[in-house]
Structures are given as structure tokens and as C-alpha cells.
Amino acid sequence: MDFVEWMRSAGLSEKSANSYSGAIQGRLTNWALAHGLTTKPIAEIPDLTEFVTLSEQLRRTPEFKDRNETGNGMYAAALSNYQKYLQALDSSRDAKPDEYGPHQKEVAKIEAESSGPFDPKGQEDARARVLREVVRRRGQQKFRKALIGAYDGRCAITGCSVIPLLEAAHITPYMGPETNAITNGLLLRADLHTLWDLGLIAVEPRTRTVWVSPEVSDPTYQGLSGASLMLPLDLAQWPSIAALEQQWSLAHTKPARG
Incomplete structure (x- = not known):
């Protein structure tokens, strides 16, 4: 699932999804390259830790501060959503769908039955x-x-x-x-x-x-x-x-x- 598809699945409008994707691939990448913060497009950074470091540095650049303020936080939102996207990818890779071997359905039923509120009494x-x-x-x-x-x-x-x-x-x-x-x-x-x-x-x-x-x-x-x-x-x-x-x-x- 690419970034745009993920945003759509997360409930963002088509307009917002396209705007944030365009910002990641366009101005945000250009600013990061211009300041030597990365050597590749942001959309080609699959590592969450690498992206978080880049994002923090990018937010301190004068271009970002100026354009983000005049754009009502659009560039900050683009970075935040891309971070959430990478986090979702990490969670998907770490998932263990076969953790319970041949007993997946039985375990799911047991977990559903035992998911009530905690009662210290x-x-x-x-x-x-x-x-x-x-x-x-x-x-x-x-x-x-x-x-x-x-x-x-x-x-x-x-x-x-x-x-x-x-x-x-x-x-x-x-x-x-x-x-x-x-x-x-x-x-x-x-x-x-x-x-x-x-x-x-x-x-x-x-x-x-x-x-x-x-x-x-x-x-x-x-x-x-x-x-x-x-x-x-x-x-x-x-x-x-x-x-x-x-x-x-x-x-x-x-x-x-x-």
C-alpha cells in the first residue's frame, strides 16, 4: 500500500491525500536536498528512524517555517501523516498472523471473550x-x-x-x-x-x-x-x-x- 492509498484508508479526503503526497514528493524533498539533509527523495525513505530524524531537521529550516505558517500547517501535517504511514508499515511487518499455528480462530474467539474491562475486585x-x-x-x-x-x-x-x-x-x-x-x-x-x-x-x-x-x-x-x-x-x-x-x-x- 502506497502513501496515498494509506491516507485514503485512514479516512483522509482525496484532496488532502493528494496535497500531502505532493508536498512530500515536491517542496519538502527539495528543501531537504537543498540543505543536505538527505540524498534521496523523502518518499524513498522506508526507515522510520531515518525519517523521524530528517523530519525534525526539516522543521527547523527557514523555508519550512515560512511556508508551513502561510499554508496553515499543511507541510507539518504532510510530515506527520508520512510518519504515521511508516509506523503502519512497521506494524504490518512485525505482525505474526500465524503465531498460534493451526489454532488462529480458536485463539481469536478466546481473546474476544476475555476482552472485558479490568476489574480489580x-x-x-x-x-x-x-x-x-x-x-x-x-x-x-x-x-x-x-x-x-x-x-x-x-x-x-x-x-x-x-x-x-x-x-x-x-x-x-x-x-x-x-x-x-x-x-x-x-x-x-x-x-x-x-x-x-x-x-x-x-x-x-x-x-x-x-x-x-x-x-x-x-x-x-x-x-x-x-x-x-x-x-x-x-x-x-x-x-x-x-x-x-x-x-x-x-x-x-x-x-x-x-
Whole structure:
């Protein structure tokens, strides 16, 4: 989206959009070039920080002060709107539309339901909910204890041995006590448990090697891709291939856009 299109989408009139765009490409650029503040047209400056610095310097030039005053602030408005335009572009680039993997729609619904006004009177209940959530995330006590024993107190992917950070992750979603089988569980560090549940980390069922979605660009996590899953000494406690296949399928199935 170019500057003019952005201004139209922001609700500016056609006349204002054309005037501000003309000012950016015309007089404002000419004044900046004449004072050695830039070596290229302002419209070719995509970096917000660079533009803000230029804008501050440009506002101090005698041409700007004189013409902006006689033009009822038109040139200042042009600079302000161009700054907002660059900020909008930055926000768009930083957005993470796939942050929740295959669960975008469900998360959007949850967020919509929890967007009510803040009520400090409910904080006692809120703390209780937080504690319940910690317990839930770590896994039912018996299930988690069994996984800690099976995996010798270490994360199955990283080897992390900080017990408070380790959670009992279900390979396939929890559907009742019967899914608390050791073979349907992995002991995972809390952050990896979240990525697992979102389908952004999985384990190739046959080779039992770790796969990390390209959507997780952080090299810390990408460095885990291809690593071998750490397995219990007891073969009977190894993760179920059928369960890993179900998670693998989930991780490699993207939701329809729209």
C-alpha cells in the first residue's frame, strides 16, 4: 500500500491525500536536498528512524517555517501523516498472523471473550485461576510425576533438568484420564510445551527427530530442528508412534485462510 492509498484508508479526503503526497514528493524533498539533509527523495525513505530524524531537521529550516505558517500547517501535517504511514508499515511487518499455528480462530474467539474491562475486585479469583492454570499446564500430578521418572527429570527435546520448568505434555490432546498414558506423554520445557500444543514443534514419527516450523524464526528454536528425541530407558515407556503421527499430521495441516 502506497502513501496515498494509506491516507485514503485512514479516512483522509482525496484532496488532502493528494496535497500531502505532493508536498512530500515536491517542496519538502527539495528543501531537504537543498540543505543536505538527505540524498534521496523523502518518499524513498522506508526507515522510520531515518525519517523521524530528517523530519525534525526539516522543521527547523527557514523555508519550512515560512511556508508551513502561510499554508496553515499543511507541510507539518504532510510530515506527520508520512510518519504515521511508516509506523503502519512497521506494524504490518512485525505482525505474526500465524503465531498460534493451526489454532488462529480458536485463539481469536478466546481473546474476544476475555476482552472485558479490568476489574480489580476479581484479582483474588484471578490468582486462584493462575495457580490452577499452572497446575493444569504442568499436567496432572500423577501423570507428570510418571513422566519425570521416565525421562529422568529432563526435557525430552533439550535435556533441561530444571524441574519447575518441566511440564507433562500430551502428545495427542487430553481427552480424559485414559489419555494420561506414559506413551501419550512427553516431558517438555514450558515454552516447548506451548509450541507443541500449537503445532509449531513436532516429532517425525519414524525417525523420532524434532521438527520446528519455519514460522518459528528464532534461531534458538530452529537449532533444535533435526535433533533426536530423548527417550526413556524403558522401551515400554517410549512415545506411541500412532500418537506422534497424529501430532505430526496436525503440525503439517494449515487452516484455511479467510
